Amino acid sequence: MKKVLDVKNLSVSLGGEKVIDDLSFSVSKGEILTIVGPNGAGKSVLLKTLLGFFPFEGKIVWHQKLKVGYLPQGLNQLSLKNLPLTVCDFFTLKNPVPDQKEIIKYLKLVGLTKDFLFKTASNLSGGQFQRMLVAWVLISHPQLIFFDEPTTSIDIGGGETIYSLLDTIWKKEEVTIILVTHDLSIVYKHSTNVLCLTYKRHFCYGVPREILNSEVLKQVFGKEIKIYEHK
Amino acid sequence: MSNQILLTLISGIIISGLAGYLGTLMLSKRMSIVAGPLAHLSFPGVALAIIFGFSISYGVFPFVILGAIFIWLLKEKTKLPMQNLAAITFAIGVGTSLLFLPIDKAEEALVGSLAKITFSETILILVLSTFVFFIIRRLYQRMMLINVSEDLARTEGINVKMFNLYYLLSIAVTISMGVYLVGGLITAALVAIPSATAKNVSKDLRSYKIFASLFGIISAIVGISVAHIFCLPIGPLVIISNAVLFFISIIFMKKIV
Secondary structure, three states, X not given: OOXXXXXXXXXXXXXXXXXXXXXXXXXXXXXXXXXXXXXXXXXXXXXXXHXXXXXXXXXXXXXXXXXXXXXXXXXXXXXXXXXXXXXHHHHHOOOOOOOHHHHHHHHHHOOOOHHHHHOEHHHOOHHHHHHHHHHHHHOOOOOEEEEEOXXXXXXXXXXXXXXXXXXXXXXXXXXXXXXXXXXXHHHHHHOOEEEEEXXXXXXXXXXXXXXXXHHHHXXXXXXXXXXXXXX | OOHHHHHHHHHHHHHHHHHHHHHHXXXXXXXXXXXXXXXXXXXXXXXXXXXXXXXXXXHHHHHHHHHHHHHHHHHHHHOOOHHHHHHHHHHHHHHHHHXXXXXXXXXXXXXXXXXXXXXXXXXXXXXXXHHHHHHXXXXXXXXXXXXHOHHHHHHOOXXXXXXXXXXXXXXXXXXXXXXXXXOOOOOHHHHHHHHHHHHHHOOOHHHHHHHHHHHHHHHHHHHHHHXXXXXXXXXXXXXXXXXXXXXXXXXXXXXXX
């Protein structure tokens, strides 16, 4: 598989504190790389650094120019609370503006009906809002998608819908996905590679079934983790 | 109708309509409050104008625009919230001007001087407003996305830093014109009230923008007319008209679904 990204000896410091230290990994085209680790291990910082939001030391080499989509963590309706924005309005903030047919198509993909088009975005439930965001990211046909805990606040069935959707899109459109999640079953079921981050330094990188055993997880999360693998 | 009241009405409608439109962006970014300090920044300019005897408008524009650039630079440097920086800038501006502002001669700067506006000033307001309107219109959707999430905006390829500068400059020019209409003390109301009123009665972005401009225009027409008929100052009456519309909108406010 063709490499799209090489990260070598990456270090990121924020406010004088090293958040990521000497991290190396690579991403190939069509891969789903999952990043796991405890809170504060630098998962979101890593995504933002790859997106170019933070200064860093070391090397980040993109082998080709890709159209990027990004769903940040914790983007919630509070940021829309002061705005009379409908779901449709929210999609018009994209450039270029997608047409209504396309919007409805993507809303349906994430399990929202056509009726949602003219609902006020800040009045959606947390889960519906998150689904809308996923649709918002997917509608521009990104070749590389960064998802930072995309199923936060989505109910269990809904989370499964989103991941199956990502799986479908991944198979159909040959996208590369870099995903931060706390859901370990997702790691086994959907990802091709996993990168575990612990506090301040990376710990493991490789194919989930080969490297993720309970001993490793204990070291990453600092306690016993039981894995219920989906068959 | 005399020529003077016609000029006053035209400038009032343009300024107030534009301020209402811009206010829809500011409300969403919780920036309405920034307009106040920015307007107060006109005071040092007014002081200089009075002391050296030139037109107050030449004093107002440079100071407010420099203030906006100053806030922007501080924001890039310190990452503090915009409101905080505006408060600091405002304190510096007003503090220093109080040292030498001849308060007894500064009434025009405090409550507006639209009733005395000249033909050339009206033309200046028309040109500036048209320019600012098209800039805001061009930036609107992207500014809105920045308001929702700077990270999303960056991923969409938006240069957040530059947009913030254009945005602040648009605010500065609008506010400077607002100082003509209602004076430096209450300019913030021109951007804050129409957008709040519009938000109460709109359910999508388009009606929000249209209503805010419309409420701005209505309040200017009503305020200026009433002021003219009863020989009262324009500024306070435009604000009171705005406030009345706001309270009416609360009655018609749609219930949250």
